[in-house]
Amino acid sequence: xxxxxxxRADDASGxxxxxxxxxxxxxxxxxxxxxxxxxxxxxxxxxxxxxKRLTSDRxxxxxxxxxxxxxxxxxxxxxADRTIRRRYRVLSEALLSGASGQLRNVxxxxxxxxxxxxxxxxxxxxxxxxKREPGSGCSAREGFNRELAIFGWSDACVATHPSDMAxxxxxxxxxxLTHGPNGQRRIPLTDLHRLPGEEPERDTVLEHGxxxxxxxxxxxxxxxxxxxxxxxxxxxxxxxxxxxAAALDVADGVVRDARIALGGVAHKPWRATRAEExxxxxxxxxxxxxxxxxxxxxxxxxxxxxxxxxxxxxxxMVRTLLDLVEESQ
Amino acid sequence: xxxxxxxxxxxxxxxxRLTVDSRTTVLDALxxxxxxxxxxxxxxxxxxxxxTVLLDGRRANSCLALAVAHQxxxxxxxxxxxxxxxxxxxxxxxxxxxxxxxxxCTPGQIVSAVxxxxxxxxxxxxxxxxxSSRDGVxxxxxxxxxRMSGNLCRCAAYANIVxxxxxxxxx
Numbered sequence: 001x002x003x004x005x006x007x008r009a010d011d012a013s014g015x016x017x018x019x020x021x022x023x024x025x026x027x028x029x030x031x032x033x034x035x036x037x038x039x040x041x042x043x044x045x046x047x048x049x050x051x052k053r054l055t056s057d058r059x060x061x062x063x064x065x066x067x068x069x070x071x072x073x074x075x076x077x078x079x080a081d082r083t084i085r086r087r088y089r090v091l092s093e094a095l096l097s098g099a100s101g102q103l104r105n106v107x108x109x110x111x112x113x114x115x116x117x118x119x120x121x122x123x124x125x126x127x128x129x130x131k132r133e134p135g136s137g138c139s140a141r142e143g144f145n146r147e148l149a150i151f152g153w154s155d156a157c158v159a160t161h162p163s164d165m166a167x168x169x170x171x172x173x174x175x176x177l178t179h180g181p182n183g184q185r186r187i188p189l190t191d192l193h194r195l196p197g198e199e200p201e202r203d204t205v206l207e208h209g210x211x212x213x214x215x216x217x218x219x220x221x222x223x224x225x226x227x228x229x230x231x232x233x234x235x236x237x238x239x240x241x242x243x244x245a246a247a248l249d250v251a252d253g254v255v256r257d258a259r260i261a262l263g264g265v266a267h268k269p270w271r272a273t274r275a276e277e278x279x280x281x282x283x284x285x286x287x288x289x290x291x292x293x294x295x296x297x298x299x300x301x302x303x304x305x306x307x308x309x310x311x312x313x314x315x316x317m318v319r320t321l322l323d324l325v326e327e328s329q
Numbered sequence: 330x331x332x333x334x335x336x337x338x339x340x341x342x343x344x345x346r347l348t349v350d351s352r353t354t355v356l357d358a359l360x361x362x363x364x365x366x367x368x369x370x371x372x373x374x375x376x377x378x379x380x381t382v383l384l385d386g387r388r389a390n391s392c393l394a395l396a397v398a399h400q401x402x403x404x405x406x407x408x409x410x411x412x413x414x415x416x417x418x419x420x421x422x423x424x425x426x427x428x429x430x431x432x433x434c435t436p437g438q439i440v441s442a443v444x445x446x447x448x449x450x451x452x453x454x455x456x457x458x459x460x461s462s463r464d465g466v467x468x469x470x471x472x473x474x475x476r477m478s479g480n481l482c483r484c485a486a487y488a489n490i491v492x493x494x495x496x497x498x499x500x
Binding site for chain 1: 330331332334350351352354373374375378381384387388389390393394395397398441444445448451452453454455456458460464474475476477478479480
C-alpha cells in the first residue's frame with residue numbers, strides 16, 4: 001500500500017474543502033472496497049479524508065411520504081430497518097443478497113454506490129485496463145468477460161457495476177444528494193453512474209471532492225409489492241451474474257405500472273424502461289412478461305463469454321414478475 | 330514517506346496505546362503490534378472471514394479496517410469471549426461438534442457466530458428469511474448457512490459448524 005495522510009474534518013463542508021485541495025486524495029467511510037483497492041495498489045490516494053461521522057447515519061421520513069437515508073447508514077442497518085422492509089422491500093432484499101454479514105455491518109450507503117467494478121483486470125495491476133489506467137487498453141474485451149456487460153459497453157470498457165443496492169434504488173427512482181466544491185445538488189440515481197464511453201475511468205458524474213450526503217426514496221405505494229432476485233455462481237456471498245429489482249402494480253389482472261432495473265449487465269444499474277413501457281396496460285400474464293423482457297433484451301449486445309446472460313436475464317425478469325403477481329392473488 | 334499516528338484500542342477489555350503507520354489495518358495492529366493472534370490473516374481482502382472481530386459490538390473484517398479510522402474502538406476477539414476462565418458456549422459447542430479440522434478459520438467463525446446470533450436476536454432478516462416485512466427470525470440450518478457465508482472453511486467443516494451453532498441456538 002502506498003503511504004497516505006489520514007485526515008478528519010469537523011463537518012461535511014470541511015471535508016469537501018480538504019479534498020478539493022488534494023487532487024490525489026479520496027474520501028473514506030466504511031472503506032470495505034477502498035482499503036482493498038489500496039492494498040492491490042489499484043487505488044493510491046495520498047490523502048484520505050474520513051467522512052464516516054460527517055454524514056447522517058439515520059433514516060428519516062420526508063414530508064412527501066418518502067424516506068431520506070443518510071450516507072453513513074450501514075448496509076445492515078438499512079436492510080434491517082422496519083420501514084424500509086415494509087415500504088421498499090426490494091431494497092432490503094437487494095442489500096441482504098450482497099456481500100457478507102461482516103461487510104454489510106461496515107459498508108455505508110454512500111460507499112456502496114461508489115464501489116468500483118470487480119472486473120478481474122481492473123483489480124490486477126499487471127494487466128492493461130482503461131478504467132484503471134486510461135489508454136492502456138481493455139483486457140476483458142477479448143479476455144475473461146463472462147461476468148461483464150451486455151448493455152451499454154464501449155470498446156474501451158465492458159465492466160459492470162457491482163452493487164445490488166443501487167439496482168433496487170434505480171428501480172425506486174431514488175435521488176442522490178451531494179455536497180461538492182460547487183455547492184449542493186440532487187442527482188437522480190439513474191444518472192449518477194455513467195456508461196463507459198471514452199472515459200471508463202469515470203464511474204460517476206460526481207466531481208472530485210463531491211460528497212454523497214444522503215439518498216432520498218420518493219413515495220411509491222406499490223413498492224410494498226417489490227422483489228429482488230439475484231442469480232450468481234454460488235448460493236451466497238458472490239456478485240450477481242444477473243439481478244432483477246422489480247415492483248409491480250396490478251389491478252383486475254392488468255399491469256397499471258411497473259418499475260424494473262437489472263444488475264450485473266452494465267456499467268451502471270440498468271433501468272429497464274423498454275420493459276416497463278411494454279408492461280403498462282398489458283395483462284399480468286407470463287406471456288406479457290416474456291414480451292416485456294424480450295423488448296428490453298432486444299437491445300443487449302453480449303460479449304463472446306456472456307451470451308448466457310441474455311436468456312438468464314429474461315428468465316429472471318419473468319420469474320420475478322410472476323412471483324409478484326402470485327403474491328398479490 | 331511514512332505517516333505515523335498515535336491511537337488507542339480497547340481489545341478484550343484491555344486498553345492499548347500504540348503508534349501505527351497510517352496503512353496499518355486493525356488486523357495487523359492486533360497481530361503484529363499487540364501480539365493478539367486469535368484473529369487470523371487468511372485472504373487479507375475481506376473474502377474469507379478468518380480475521381473477524383467484534384468492532385464496537387458488531388462483527389467486521391479486521392483486515393479491511395484501517396487502525397487510524399478506528400481510534401478508541403472497542404474490539405472483541407475470539408480470545409476475549411470466555412468469562413472467568415470458562416469457554417464461551419459457542420467455543421464449547423465447536424469442540425463438542427468437531428466443527429473444525431486445521432482450526433485456522435475457527436476464531437473468525439466463532440466471533441462471526443457471536444455477532445450473527447446478536448443480529449438475529451435483534452430481528453434482522455437474511456436473504457433466505459422470505460417475506461422480510463415480517464418480524465421474527467427462526468434460525469434453522471438454512472438461515473445459519475446464509476448468515477455465516479462470510480466465513481470460509483477450506484477444510485470444509487461446514488456441516489459441523491452449522492450443527493455447533495444450531496446447538497447453541499436451541500439452548
